[in-house]
Amino acid sequence: MQYIFSAFVFSLLVAIFAVQNSLPVTLTFMAWSFQLSLVVIILGAATFGALVILCLAMLVQFRLRRNLSKVRQLNGKLEAETTALKSKLEQYEQNAEKKETKS
Numbered sequence: 001m002q003y004i005f006s007a008f009v010f011s012l013l014v015a016i017f018a019v020q021n022s023l024p025v026t027l028t029f030m031a032w033s034f035q036l037s038l039v040v041i042i043l044g045a046a047t048f049g050a051l052v053i054l055c056l057a058m059l060v061q062f063r064l065r066r067n068l069s070k071v072r073q074l075n076g077k078l079e080a081e082t083t084a085l086k087s088k089l090e091q092y093e094q095n096a097e098k099k100e101t102k103s
Contacts, residue, residue, distance in 0.1 A: 011046075018042040
């Protein structure tokens, strides 16, 4: 909830900043030249930045889920191994007790 509130406040501040800076500006890229309102440039840059952050966050989330899956698989294997070793230990202890009682 705190993240949503922070995103809303940031979006509101960007929108206020963009509306207050609505002068037309010339944007030149290589051989092209565009005249756009500064509002469009500011909002476009903010949207592009948000999309980049979203893509990076999704990539990190994917990696974390993959690692979590691997750790869970390893945990299952180790639990099975622990159970098998405990049963072997119990068998050895029972055999040792039988040998002691026979002696």
